[in-house]
Amino acid sequence: MRTPSRSLVVVLAARGLAPAIQLFALYVVFHGHYSPGGGFQGGVLLAASFVLVRLAEGYGAGQHQIPRRAGLLLGVAGVLLFGAVGAAAFLTGGNFLDHGRVPLPGFAPADLRSLMILVIEVGVAITVAAVLTAIYDELLGDEDDA
Helix, strand or coil, X not given: CCCCCCCHHHHHHHHHHHHHHHHHHHHHHHCCCCCCCCHHHHHHHHHHHHHHHHHHHCHHHHCCCCCHHHHHHHHHHXXXXXXXXXXXXXXXXXXXXXXXXXXXXXXXXXXXXXXXHHHHHHHHHHHHHHHHHHHHHHHCCCCCCC
């Protein structure tokens, strides 16, 4: 939907729900390696909040969160973050994604694994949120270089 909603209730509900959904998405991402959830689920929730704003307030208002051109760039950045964590272990003589081998001083191997899993989850969340939002933007059709 490119035009904003004419209903004040819909716009106010979207403005109120989107930050709550984003906060819950961050909780799901950051708590994901201790309980059910993680990067994919948190990324889907983030994308849902971005699409909610686009649906309620129109295409232009949603571009303030993630611009159309930045969607795929953020998706690539998330994949590169995931790959960088795996490559860091591989380049230090371990296996790909062997988190205990990443050379960060001051961390015990168990703490290092937990930190690297969190970094991977953040990368996945960024990728999923950005790509799903970009898919929605592409489904709207061509916009005059918005």
